Amino acid sequence: MADLDHTELAASLERVFRLLRRISPPRDLSLTAASALRTLDQDGPHRLTELAGAEGVTQPAMTQLVSRLERDGLARRNADPADGRAVVVEITKAGRALLRHRREARVENLSHLLAALSPADAAAIAAALPAFDRLTDLLPQPREPHTQEP
Amino acid sequence: MADLDHTELAASLERVFRLLRRISPPRDLSLTAASALRTLDQDGPHRLTELAGAEGVTQPAMTQLVSRLERDGLARRNADPADGRAVVVEITKAGRALLRHRREARVENLSHLLAALSPADAAAIAAALPAFDRLTDLLPQPREPHTQEP
DNA sequence: TATTGTTATACTCTATAACTATA
DNA sequence: TATAGTTATAGAGTATAACAATA
Numbered sequence: 650m651a652d653l654d655h656t657e658l659a660a661s662l663e664r665v666f667r668l669l670r671r672i673s674p675p676r677d678l679s680l681t682a683a684s685a686l687r688t689l690d691q692d693g694p695h696r697l698t699e700l701a702g703a704e705g706v707t708q709p710a711m712t713q714l715v716s717r718l719e720r721d722g723l724a725r726r727n728a729d730p731a732d733g734r735a736v737v738v739e740i741t742k743a744g745r746a747l748l749r750h751r752r753e754a755r756v757e758n759l760s761h762l763l764a765a766l767s768p769a770d771a772a773a774i775a776a777a778l779p780a781f782d783r784l785t786d787l788l789p790q791p792r793e794p795h796t797q798e799p
Numbered sequence: 800m801a802d803l804d805h806t807e808l809a810a811s812l813e814r815v816f817r818l819l820r821r822i823s824p825p826r827d828l829s830l831t832a833a834s835a836l837r838t839l840d841q842d843g844p845h846r847l848t849e850l851a852g853a854e855g856v857t858q859p860a861m862t863q864l865v866s867r868l869e870r871d872g873l874a875r876r877n878a879d880p881a882d883g884r885a886v887v888v889e890i891t892k893a894g895r896a897l898l899r900h901r902r903e904a905r906v907e908n909l910s911h912l913l914a915a916l917s918p919a920d921a922a923a924i925a926a927a928l929p930a931f932d933r934l935t936d937l938l939p940q941p942r943e944p945h946t947q948e949p
Numbered sequence: 950t951a952t953t954g955t956t957a958t959a960c961t962c963t964a965t966a967a968c969t970a971t972a
Numbered sequence: 973t974a975t976a977g978t979t980a981t982a983g984a985g986t987a988t989a990a991c992a993a994t995a
Contacts, residue, residue, distance in 0.1 A: 756806050773929075846976080960987080969978075971975085
């Protein structure tokens, strides 16, 4: 069995990152917007503060992001009956539809690449996916927000 | 041998992407800035237009990015003796040092996670890395620039 | 007094359009 | 006329600081 060189893995992940940028260019939705929308889709409505924490951005940044999502009809702010200060953010039907379209486009783009990959390589990747998922599950729950990006 | 479900792979890559965002938060350098700097580090000096194409951004965007890199002492513009219109961009020592520090920090962050991963999972990931690299090599050379991000 | 969210301000990063200088 | 690069302008996305409203 091959040994796992951390430096090699880090470099490889970086290349995977560029791969992802290519097969999923942020035409319609920024990465953070898409990620927040996915959180709302999979885990249901969230408070604005929770959402900011989950995505690793500040509260003001999330206020603005949610405002843009709301303006575009992808999410909705609701009052929290239990707490007059709070806001509960919810994904809309249009938001779900957009996520679905993005997923399909990504798979479509990937398929072209995969068709050119050797069966052995495809098998190696398939075998590693569960391990990758467990790796990401090891992530500590989000913490301090980033500084800038892209 | 496991079969490779494209939808599953796309979803998994997306999770890897979040993993990367976590282990490599863009504190000092944006993703595009880091990527451009890496290109200059690995492949040597480039014309501004080449760099824009390689990173998938427009020429004006690269003009500004290079200006910021230059302002921060990470890259340098040189005149092209062979073409009076052209500019050749080069990484500086400080630029290389910054890349090195980022790499080390990323490996450091990854190591903590990997220590908690089972040997079997680590082996599966190690076995898949070459396949991932071949997958990214299949990417067509960059084309139309993205629209926005973060 | 502490928490939730918003507003104000500033900077990065990106795009398109219009421009300058050289080939 | 075409190419390389810059400048002008606009908008997304982010941060910190200051604020309002509710708990």
